[in-house]
Amino acid sequence: MRISRIEALPIRIPLKPERRMISALGKHDVSEFTLVVVHTDDGLFGLGEATVTPRWSGETARGAQTLIEHVFTPVLLGCDPCDIEAIDARLDAVAVDNWFAKAAIEMACWDLAGKAANKPVYELLGGACRPLTIRNRFSLGAYTTEVIQPRAVALVAAGFDTLKVKVGTDPVADVVRVRAVREVIGPNIKLTIDANGGWNEAQALDCLAKLADCNLTLVEQPLPRGNYSGLKRLRERTGQKILADESCFDEVEARELIEQGCCDAISLYPGKQGGIRRSIRIANLAAEHQIPCSIGSNLEWDVGAAAMLHFIVATPNMQVELYPGDCLGPFYHEVSLAKNPLHISGPFTTINSGPGLGIELDFDVVEKHRIR
Template sequence: MRVKSLEFYAVRLPFRFAFKHSLASRNFSDNVVARAVVEVEEKGDVEGWGESVPRDYVTGETLETSMTRLKMDYAPRLINQKFSDAQEIVRLLESEFYDLALDERPLGASWCALELAVLDAVARANSLNLAKWLGRKDDQGQEAGVVYGGVLPFVNNRLLPLALALYRLYGYKTVKIKVGTDLENDIERVKQARAILGKKIILRVDANAAWNVEQTLRFAEQTRRFNVASIEQPVPAQDLEGMARLTASLPEQIVADEALCTISQAQTLASEKICSGFNIRLSKVGGFLAAREIAEIARRAGIANHLGAQVGESGILSAAGRAFVQAQGPFENCEGSANRFLLKQDLTREDFTAGMGGVGKPILAPGLNLTVPPKNLSSLVRNHETAKLRNTSPNALMRC
């Protein structure tokens, strides 16, 4: 087998409504899409798809810097590479990841799309189910579908009761509310959420680094009677001492998100007992293989794993996240697969939106089991530019 060609697309996915939290507000998402073609003897060419969502306020990456790194730094390392079997390409991807120091540098979105595309193509070429191929060493992954929780962005107080009622009606078993604009209002929102959602639905909050330690302590004390299960990234990502203090003093689970972008950060968070939960987003941490290692770090340290999602993921990342939970689960909470609810148009022909109750059907076919129709892609390519690496030379790049 040989990595025959790699293509990268900068796409813009428009939203049905503006999604707001304490760090950003957006009504579209600029994503990177990768297409890999693997040449297989006697089978011909097999394509695979990958995606990433660069966010400058999370990893410092933008759409432009991610595209540049893919074309100039990452793709030349893989193009024309030959490998004898599926495990050899995994070893190659892991070796290149560490050689690029991506285990320490927060540049996950720049690598994730490329890695996913190659893994998808290789899995399809070898008729491999991703969850079984890249599953847990103890063989304790899950083959069943994934149950997702709902994430409620900032909405004004007038619309909040209606939004909460709709989440309850849809059957979500977990609801996470974005907080962090005004502490008193946040406390009131949680009170209202518990009243509308009832006692059985698990309630979580995500501050997106908006508070300090004292504010978090006050919030936790004032909302404890409403049984908040977890507080995600309450303080700035660099305030590890503050997060450790909260983890040691609060019964609520303290989940690291913006503070968890690399394998190195995961090791620090675990060894120094800085948090009690990991929010693992494939695009943020550098793809499936890095996320797999981070999930294992969490399990060894007794830290709860949560599947996170970047706002604006297409069906490609939704499928990848689902396959990841099937491979590495069970997880305490899963987010994502809100495609039809958020996106005006998706990239994939398949609809990976979680159904009633947040249930997502398992991916059982080889690879990510998806198709990207050319018309879907062409209508969303930003500025109609596509970067493509020439097959004839691993270092040659042409613009088309």
């Protein structure tokens, strides 16, 4: 089985009005991602998804399409898609970073490998170490008190036991928002916050002091990426548990976080890490240093979310039981590209049965939403 052709399809799907996200990075009303289809000479094809957001990773749907078509495809034609390490090496040899575009290629190769072996991807990764249904937290945007309080109450009623609130916008409004959520959900629901790197060190110290009685489980990416010394100081001065996300794209950054004592947990997901294989390497590295990992999200569609689920189910140090993550991306969008969408019920998302990633595309829907 050899790679014969690669398609990169930019697609645009709006979010449901009530799920549109507001964070330190601005508003996310519409997802413009790139769907990847890797074909082989024996008629099989695998699916991948580049969940690109220019304000977050610096990648765009059109940029990923161009890179995949003109830079990645020439070095991958004729390769064995099941040799994931060799595929990764070829991608790294022709482009630095561009993690989401690389991840889309790698996801599709895992999908192909599973289909060829007639096994789900998690079995190729060593088998399931936890149930195939994952409990998630829910991320609430930087909404006003009038909007966020009833939404928080409804989410708790729907079964969510962990909520995440976006901060990193205006520090005064951030504190008001978090306190408003804690007020209506009571003391027993876990509450985390995510600044997306939107605070400076002084703002983070002030806000966390004012939120000290809110019993925060985790403080996610309070400072901009790259500020390792600031994260270390903030962790030591506040005693809050720090979850690193934007600070960790690759293994070099993971080692820096761990060796400098910057965080208590790391957020991983295949898109950000450049694929499932690299994500597992970082999770295993963190495990060696007793650092638990959880899963983040770029509001993936079904293909990207499926890759996340297979990674979680097969990786012991993806401790979603301790720190629930986000595998709810398809639920945020108005339509699904899948004939068999992932089953999402309240806080739970379940892996589809079937080989590979377990997702079948509805190509009519794909064509309808393609960016021309």
